[in-house]
Amino acid sequence: MASLPITDWSAAPAPRPRGFEPRLVAVEAASPPAAAARLSALEWSVVALAERDTIASLREPGRIGAALESLFGLGRPNKLANPRLEVLRRVAVFVWRQGWKVPKSELAAFLAEGFTLDQYELIHASIAKRARSGRGR
Template identity: 55%
Template sequence: MAYVDFSGDPLHTATFPVAPPAIADDEGRLTGLEWSVVALARGDRLSSLSRPGRMSIALGKVFGTRRHPAHLADPRLEALRRMAVLTWHMSFAVPASEVRAFFAAGFSVAQYETITESIASARIRHGSHAVKG
């Protein structure tokens, strides 16, 4: 039978009143990559959320404009980008379908609150109510 020594583990020796604070704090955290997506979404227009139509694609081919789509390859990060773009532009008036898609991608309510609070405070600091786009 294997033996694992937990005596050096701080969670093993610490006493917590209800739950370890680190667990509660981690619930709403985002990774560095995820924060990068939120920051980069600040410059994205609302039009970046829709796929280009056939006419737009045809005109792009005729006139040689080749804009790369803003969509991210990773579906989870794309859901985060969409939520961040909407929040930067619309504050708390994000469509419920987008919020559901955000949660379906694996994000939590705490992460949603962290993102919205962070964007709202950034908008207040910079004195803008909405990003011009």
């Protein structure tokens, strides 16, 4: 078996090339580390409930559709009363049904309600993990 010779690192450092001198460079104060993305228990329950909803549940019915629904007693998932949770439900439905193909307008509304991209990725990771484990859909 071959081996390389061990170098004596205690020796004096090699001379630096001319014109190369170390210097101190000012660095901006690092921003505090971002808090880990989290969702509350209520928000997680909204994500879980969105698994049963379809993309059609996000559309507003027209006059004829509303008349047919009332005539035949078809039910539609109710919108959530809290606008923040409704935006979360809408994004979660898209993630459950279409993966990363969430419309830009929905993502913009999600961010406008105070959610972050880290929370968006957390929702994706959680749904993907659940789908891989066989419990999703």
